[in-house]
Amino acid sequence: MNITIPRGTQDILPGESAKWQYIEAKAHDLCRRYNYQEIRTPIFEQTELFSRSVGDTTDIVQKEMYTFEDRGGRNLTLRPEGTASTVRSFVDEKMHGWANQPVKLYYIGPMFRYERPQSGRMRQFVQFGVEAMGSADPAVDAEVIGLAMDFYKELGLKGLKLVINSLGDKESRTAHRNALVNHFKPRIGEFCSDCQERLEKNPLRILDCKQDAEHELMASAPSILDYLNAESRQYFEDVKTFLTAMDIPYEVDPGLVRGLDYYNNTAFEIMIDGEGFGAITTLMGGGRYNGLVEEIGGPETPGIGFALSIERLLMALDSQGVTLPVETGLDAYLVTMGDEAKKAGPRILHELRAAGLSVDGDYMGKKMKAQMKSASRQNAAYAVILGEEELAKGTAVVKKMADGTQEEWTLEELAANLKKHLEKEKGVSR
The missing domain is CATH 3.30.930.10 (Bira Bifunctional Protein; Domain 2)
Known part of the structure; x- marks a missing residue:
């Protein structure tokens, strides 16, 4: 089904x-x-x-x-x-x-x-x-x-x-209502069944009818402004x-x-x-x-x-071709290489998210090149690259996706440095 x-x-x-x-x-x-x-x-x-x-x-x-x-x-x-x-x-x-x-x-x-x-x-x-x-x-x-x-x-x-x-x-509407009834009643049979029912219950709604909008009595109907x-x-x-x-x-x-x-x-x-x-x-x-x-x-x-x-x-x-300035893309994407770096990944992602950053990483067992493509597809501002060597030193290589420049930061300063760089580039406080 x-x-x-x-x-x-x-x-x-x-x-x-x-x-x-x-x-x-x-x-x-x-x-x-x-x-x-x-x-x-x-x-x-x-x-x-x-x-x-x-x-x-x-x-x-x-x-x-x-x-x-x-x-x-x-x-x-x-x-x-x-x-x-x-x-x-x-x-x-x-x-x-x-x-x-x-x-x-x-x-x-x-x-x-x-x-x-x-x-x-x-x-x-x-x-x-x-x-x-x-x-x-x-x-x-x-x-x-x-x-x-x-x-x-x-x-x-x-x-x-x-x-x-x-x-x-209420007084003005009552006077207008009576005028509408007198206007439409002699020829109400020419209108749709809904309008015929509205004549006594709420004649004002006849004026809002789409089916009979072109009927000649519509154009000449009494105006509410004349009865205020x-x-x-x-x-x-x-x-x-x-x-x-x-x-x-x-x-x-x-x-x-x-x-x-x-x-x-x-x-x-x-x-x-x-x-x-x-x-x-x-x-x-x-x-x-x-x-x-x-x-x-x-x-x-x-x-x-x-x-x-x-x-x-x-x-x-x-x-009108108006494009809303919605925020898209990630602040960073974590690229891991090797079993130990992959095991450390969830902790690092959690810490970065707790710091207020939007980050993601690989859960599909991809190679480094494929992970970098994922970072690009998700419009990440930075790729945080963590291999066995970096993990042993307590650092990560941080690559700016826009121009390919790289720096190596300690894992302790990673969140603070990312936020500082993003603030400077976007001109906003995060």
């Missing part, structure tokens, strides 16, 4: 995984600078969490969730996104009572959606997301957007475009003012509605221009979700956040 990888998943192999580690390290460092703390939530949750928070009219809940019943008869779902789990934890752990508000969290982890796999869209994918809960200050909206923009820019992406919209508060009350309008103006002050260009798109039910007020997406990235140009999205904490059983608490796919980020980097 030939067992293969499940459809819509991927193996991230050595070499490629170094890129993931670099990106994740960038996310950790950026969140540290913005004072966001990491949260790690379960891979699976009660199904009701997602049906209540994401929305039972969304494609995610209706078509894409991996849901199962466990042996205790509990209905569970592999998390399709990170916000609901983070908010659930916020409520469970009573973070609304923490002294420092807003509570600023971030996560990096796998999500699961059953959809047709395509480039940059997997059934198991990794999201990086942030959530800020406890403040209704529009400055927090600008901060969250700024963090997202900084993340992409610091990784070297060009041609970024920030698109924003306001979905208004004074408070919502001022909030949106404040967000734009802060973005301008932060020197973050943006475009307002009244058609931007996002695909999840919990959004209100600020909604945003970051897109990318350029050839080679495919038809789907959206890199990430987010928005404000005042009311979501209450929906999950917590006190009235405003919140805002975003999530982005690491897979789509890697696609964008590849499309």
Whole structure:
């Protein structure tokens, strides 16, 4: 029986995984600078969490969730996104009572959606997301957007475009909802079955339909911006003012509605221009979700956040030819000659690793020439050559692979000398 990888998943192999580690390290460092703390939530949750928070009219809940019943008869779902789990934890752990508000969290982890796999869209994918809960200050909206923009820019992406919209508060959304129903209802039979069902449950989601995107009623649909009350309008103006002050260009798109039910007020997406990235140009999205904490059983608490796919980020980097400065290669490779030198090898490797150096050696019984080839293939900066004669003297010959120069050092000074030479060459402290 030939067992293969499940459809819509991927193996991230050595070499490629170094890129993931670099990106994740960038996310950790950026969140540290913005004072966001990491949260790690379960891979699976009660199904009701997602049906209540994401929305039972969304494609995610209706078509894409991996849901199962466990042996205790509990209905569970592999998390399709990170916000609901983070908010659930916020409520469970009573973070609304923490002294420092807003509570600023971030996560990096796998999500699961059953959809047709395509480039940059997997059934198991990794999201990086942030959530800020406890403040209704529009400055927090600008901060969250700024963090997202900084993340992409610091990784070297060009041609970024920030698109924003306001979905208004509850009063504004109700007025807009009624206008949408009146607009689409006379001809709703011309739309797909999903849109027909959405008409009464959540007509805003009709605007997000891909199947009926070219229908003439889409272009003439009432704009949410025309139904914002004074408070919502001022909030949106404040967000734009802060973005301008932060020197973050943006475009307002009244058609931007996002695909999840919990959004209100600020909604945003970051897109990318350029050839080679495919038809789907959206890199990430987010928005404000005042009311979501209450929906999950917590006190009235405003919140805002975003999530982005690491897979789509890697696609964008590849499309622009961006090479991440990942560290590759070894500090040193130990070459041994003779039985006694080979027996001493594990101890020397252990000591060098304990000193913080990345080193490896031969475990295949290769001759010296083949060992040197291994050192070259693994991009070792130095080859540490140990034979019977060197072992008897307590020394090793150290060869710089770049130019072939050699020195003989005592085994006692080997680690310190290697670190000193590497620091000098790389210009960094190890």
